[in-house]
Amino acid sequence: MHMLEQLVGQARGLAAGETGLTEKEGEVERILKICNACRYCEGFCAVFPAMTRRLEFGQADIHYLANLCHNCGSCLHACQYAPPHEFAVNVPQAMARVRGETYASYAWPRAFGGLYQNNGLTVALALAAGLALFLVLTLQVTGGLLHAPLAGNFYAIFPHNTLALMFGAVFGFAGLALSLGVRRFWREISPGEMSGEAGAEAAGNVLQLKYLDGGHGQGCNNADDAFTLLRRRFHHFTFYGFLLCFAATGVATLYHYLLGLPAPYALSSLPVLLGSAGGIGLLIGPAGLLWLNLKRHPLQGDAAQKPMDRGFIALLLLTSLSGLALLGLRDTAAMGLFLAVHLGVVMALFLTLPYGKFAHGIFRSASLLKWSIEKRLPNKLQLGSE
Amino acid sequence: MSDNNSTAVDVLVIGGGNAALCAALTAREAGASVLLLEAAPRAWRGGNSSHTRNLRCMHDAPQDVLTEAYPEEEFWQDLRKVTGGNTNERLARLAIRQSATCRSWMRKHGVHFQPSLSGTLQLSRTNAFFMGGGKALVNAYYRSAEALGVRIRYESPVDRVEVVDGLFRAAWVNGERIKAKSCVMAAGGFESNREWLREAWGQNADGEWPADNFAIRGTRFNQGVLLKAMQGAGADFIGDPSQSHCVAIDARAPLYDGGICTRIDCVSLGIVVNKFARRFYDEGEDFWPKRYAIWGRLVAQQPGQVGYSIIDAKAIGHFMPPVFPGARANTLEELAGQLGLDATDFVRTVADYNAGCRVGTFDHTALDDCHTAGVTPAKTHWALPLDTAPYYAYPLKPGITFTYLGLKVNEEAAVHFAGQPSRNLFVAGEMMAGNVLGQGYTAGVGMTIGTVFGRIAGAQAAAAVMQQGAEHAHA
Numbered sequence: 001m002h003m004l005e006q007l008v009g010q011a012r013g014l015a016a017g018e019t020g021l022t023e024k025e026g027e028v029e030r031i032l033k034i035c036n037a038c039r040y041c042e043g044f045c046a047v048f049p050a051m052t053r054r055l056e057f058g059q060a061d062i063h064y065l066a067n068l069c070h071n072c073g074s075c076l077h078a079c080q081y082a083p084p085h086e087f088a089v090n091v092p093q094a095m096a097r098v099r100g101e102t103y104a105s106y107a108w109p110r111a112f113g114g115l116y117q118n119n120g121l122t123v124a125l126a127l128a129a130g131l132a133l134f135l136v137l138t139l140q141v142t143g144g145l146l147h148a149p150l151a152g153n154f155y156a157i158f159p160h161n162t163l164a165l166m167f168g169a170v171f172g173f174a175g176l177a178l179s180l181g182v183r184r185f186w187r188e189i190s191p192g193e194m195s196g197e198a199g200a201e202a203a204g205n206v207l208q209l210k211y212l213d214g215g216h217g218q219g220c221n222n223a224d225d226a227f228t229l230l231r232r233r234f235h236h237f238t239f240y241g242f243l244l245c246f247a248a249t250g251v252a253t254l255y256h257y258l259l260g261l262p263a264p265y266a267l268s269s270l271p272v273l274l275g276s277a278g279g280i281g282l283l284i285g286p287a288g289l290l291w292l293n294l295k296r297h298p299l300q301g302d303a304a305q306k307p308m309d310r311g312f313i314a315l316l317l318l319t320s321l322s323g324l325a326l327l328g329l330r331d332t333a334a335m336g337l338f339l340a341v342h343l344g345v346v347m348a349l350f351l352t353l354p355y356g357k358f359a360h361g362i363f364r365s366a367s368l369l370k371w372s373i374e375k376r377l378p379n380k381l382q383l384g385s386e
Numbered sequence: 387m388s389d390n391n392s393t394a395v396d397v398l399v400i401g402g403g404n405a406a407l408c409a410a411l412t413a414r415e416a417g418a419s420v421l422l423l424e425a426a427p428r429a430w431r432g433g434n435s436s437h438t439r440n441l442r443c444m445h446d447a448p449q450d451v452l453t454e455a456y457p458e459e460e461f462w463q464d465l466r467k468v469t470g471g472n473t474n475e476r477l478a479r480l481a482i483r484q485s486a487t488c489r490s491w492m493r494k495h496g497v498h499f500q501p502s503l504s505g506t507l508q509l510s511r512t513n514a515f516f517m518g519g520g521k522a523l524v525n526a527y528y529r530s531a532e533a534l535g536v537r538i539r540y541e542s543p544v545d546r547v548e549v550v551d552g553l554f555r556a557a558w559v560n561g562e563r564i565k566a567k568s569c570v571m572a573a574g575g576f577e578s579n580r581e582w583l584r585e586a587w588g589q590n591a592d593g594e595w596p597a598d599n600f601a602i603r604g605t606r607f608n609q610g611v612l613l614k615a616m617q618g619a620g621a622d623f624i625g626d627p628s629q630s631h632c633v634a635i636d637a638r639a640p641l642y643d644g645g646i647c648t649r650i651d652c653v654s655l656g657i658v659v660n661k662f663a664r665r666f667y668d669e670g671e672d673f674w675p676k677r678y679a680i681w682g683r684l685v686a687q688q689p690g691q692v693g694y695s696i697i698d699a700k701a702i703g704h705f706m707p708p709v710f711p712g713a714r715a716n717t718l719e720e721l722a723g724q725l726g727l728d729a730t731d732f733v734r735t736v737a738d739y740n741a742g743c744r745v746g747t748f749d750h751t752a753l754d755d756c757h758t759a760g761v762t763p764a765k766t767h768w769a770l771p772l773d774t775a776p777y778y779a780y781p782l783k784p785g786i787t788f789t790y791l792g793l794k795v796n797e798e799a800a801v802h803f804a805g806q807p808s809r810n811l812f813v814a815g816e817m818m819a820g821n822v823l824g825q826g827y828t829a830g831v832g833m834t835i836g837t838v839f840g841r842i843a844g845a846q847a848a849a850a851v852m853q854q855g856a857e858h859a860h861a
């Protein structure tokens with residue numbers, strides 16, 4: 001049997017070295033080789049059908065597949081080789097660990113990739129900076145944190161143009177950084193020719209969060225092997241809440257510049273309605289996601305990224321909480337204080353968009369688009385049947 | 387121990403795989419209180435069922451994930467063929483007919499189906515695949531059982547049963563006596579019991595105990611304790627105790643639970659040699675799915691119970707990817723060195739084979755016309771010379787899937803004693819599969835038998851409880 005041991009040794013050597021993969025990428029490669037010989041999980045999501053189009057898994061494939069994985073957990077609970085099996089197959093965890101690396105390595109500028117490590121700290125610092133900035137500015141403008149009621153006129157404290165410039169610049173930078181990062185990712189995974197059909201399918205998969213449905217529509221796993229649609233729903237609350245808030249700001253900007261209608265707007269106005277609905281979505285969604293995150297099965301996903309996950313969720317929650325509080329208190333003496341807090345939180349959120357959990361949506365969308373393109377190409381493998 | 391300090395329940399189900407769960411769910415649905423004893427800890431629950439991927443279903447027209455039709459007669463003929471007639475037609479047809487309808491019940495208990503997996507198109511008509519495989523199915527059944535109030539105990543291997551005059555009285559587990567009005571045994575075969583396998587396979591002419599070198603493809607918990615116990619209790623048996631379903635798998639597979647992924651699918655694309663670097667059987671006799679079970683036995687008959695599947699670069703990309711990388715070398719000598727084979731013998735074997743190849747139009751998806759002439763044994767299809775470096779080798783060893791020995795049953799899944807069916811002891815799954823599948827195998831039929839007879843056994847066990855209740859009321 002000694003030559004068998006030798007062979008096993010060689011197999012391990014092949015898996016570990018020679019390939020230029022990081023340790024975490026090597027683990028994904030090891031696992032995908034097992035999955036590719038097994039394939040039981042093909043029905044759950046796009047990762048496995050994409051895997052079966054490959055025999056070898058290079059770095060670009062691994063980055064693509066890792067970001068295609070939604071960490072739904074189905075293939076962990078269904079895996080006959082999951083720990084305590086000696087093969088120790090844990091697809092969602094291995095994928096999550098590589099995702100963490102990809103966010104950092106595709107960050108723009110590259111030096112900022114380090115912000116993904118200790119991301120909880122990054123978020124906390126951004127928050128502190130945002131709050132400090134606006135509190136100090138408020139102090140300077142009003143001479144104190146409380147002031148005579150201003151009937152909701154934010155611009156009495158911060159002129160509109162100042163705010164537009166500050167947030168426009170930070171948001172613009174976030175957009176630029178994310179685009180440059182995902183562009184490099186996109187080039188590396190060499191997606192192939194895009195078609196309208198593929199684009200529409202990918203957009204649908206993103207907007208519906210198709211792959212949190214478990215492949216059968218009953219949802220993904222969270223605490224155990226039971227399926228739940230809650231994670232998908234809470235994501236929807238969060239995502240569409242975020243979009244509504246964004247729309248509120250957009251409409252308000254149009255009102256301001258095009259129609260010459262400056263804030264404050266009535267409670268029944270479009271910006272306030274959109275913002276309130278969005279704010280409520282952004283309250284329910286992140287609160288639910290946080291609760292699910294706290295209850296998630298310890299083997300599902302990467303524990304080291306929990307601070308990043310929760311930091312981002314906390315920022316979203318604080319954004320909606322402070323925004324709704326501001327709406328409620330805008331006619332009182334505390335408006336300035338709450339305005340400063342809200343602006344500080346939003347600033348922190350924008351600052352960390354390209355260097356935190358938000359990136360997962362961007363990279364995953366890119367991977368989903370690649371999958372929609374790839375699945376329309378002929379399969380190059382002719383494996384025959386087993 | 388007196389009756390007072392023993393646990394009592396209506397229906398006791400012994401085992402924790404597909405058959406046991408189907409029985410427990412059905413008995414519970416019929417209103418009985420049910421206790422299920424699983425030998426394995428929770429993480430390893432589900433027996434061999436957690437390694438499965440599909441069940442074979444009869445259907446007269448396309449049905450959700452199943453294409454075309456697979457009528458009763460065709461299913462029956464398939465079974466008759468693979469078993470060489472070693473089957474009970476009444477029981478087989480019962481299983482076949484119920485396979486047409488059992489899936490809605492399975493769905494109700496949370497099982498999801500999907501179309502055949504990539505690489506298994508040949509099964510898309512006959513087999514319904516479980517989304518996520520057998521472990522997902524087992525998980526769903528356990529969830530449903532818990533929700534319905536079935537009591538489940540893990541790490542509870544039954545080591546003794548009390549059967550008096552063909553009636554089940556109690557089972558013993560971890561020193562506790564568990565009384566039940568009726569019982570379903572569904573504890574699998576004895577494939578995990580190395581001692582018993584050793585005895586069944588015996589010693590070969592070289593003094594080797596072949597079974598010592600086998601891998602067990604599934605669970606380590608199917609020790610055949612209940613089969614032994616029932617032998618002791620004088621139950622009627624069926625099937626040859628020395629027979630097991632034995633396939634050729636990667637020799638680096640773990641001792642237990644290697645499951646599906648350790649299969650090697652390139653045998654028909656190259657040659658197979660034993661440890662003396664000699665070929666020993668026609669590698670191209672038929673498509674691999676029809677031959678892998680024969681190769682288990684063939685490898686078991688080789689010295690050291692090992693073989694090496696050898697291919698060259700031309701074969702890469704034409705077979706399902708293996709789980710472990712092959713040995714790889716640019717020359718045959720080097721490959722022989724890596725495998726520990728005699729290089730001269732190995733090179734001669736390959737040269738003889740290469741010289742014998744009569745290459746026509748190679749087509750690995752059909753029984754093509756590439757064959758050998760003047761070589762013994764012949765290779766009758768897919769014979770291409772091994773001439774393109776790099777060369778690859780995959781070591782093979784026998785892997786046991788299941789054993790055939792089982793308890794004889796009737797249509798009620800009742801255990802028999804001297805030809806008489808027990809009134810409260812039933813059996814399902816691998817423990818009685820031999821009634822339908824006396825030898826051979828065809829994909830998915832194990833789960834069909836387990837599901838159909840599991841449900842029958844559960845229903846009968848619950849009915850036996852009601853019956854006893856009625857008798858008590860009369861008394």
Ligand SMILES: Cc1cc2nc3c(=O)[nH]c(=O)nc-3n(C[C@H](O)[C@H](O)[C@H](O)COP(=O)(O)OP(=O)(O)OC[C@H]3O[C@@H](n4cnc5c(N)ncnc54)[C@H](O)[C@@H]3O)c2cc1C
Pocket residue numbers: 400401402403404405406423424425426431432433434435436437438439440441442542543544545572573574575603604605607608609610611612644645646786787788814815816817829830831832833834836
């Ligand atoms: C790798 C592999 C793949 C397979 N794929 C398929 C497939 O795709 N389709 C198919 O139809 N068949 C397949 N089979 C065959 C299939 O697994 C069996 O036919 C089927 O699972 C038998 O079900 P069962 O419930 O009788 O036994 P099992 O699922 O093995 O369950 C036996 C249970 O009994 C428990 N047990 C054992 N002893 C005791 C005891 N003393 N006390 C309490 N509990 C005990 C075990 O822990 C286990 O939970 C496959 C088998 C293997 C090994």
Ligand code: SF4
Pocket residue numbers: 034035036038039040041042075076078079080081082089091518519
């Ligand atoms: S996760 Fe496990 S069960 Fe699923 S394909 Fe991979 S090895 Fe197979």
Ligand code: SF4
Pocket residue numbers: 041044045046047048068069070071072073074075076091092095211
């Ligand atoms: S965790 Fe879910 S999304 Fe990720 S690979 Fe597994 S099944 Fe697919």
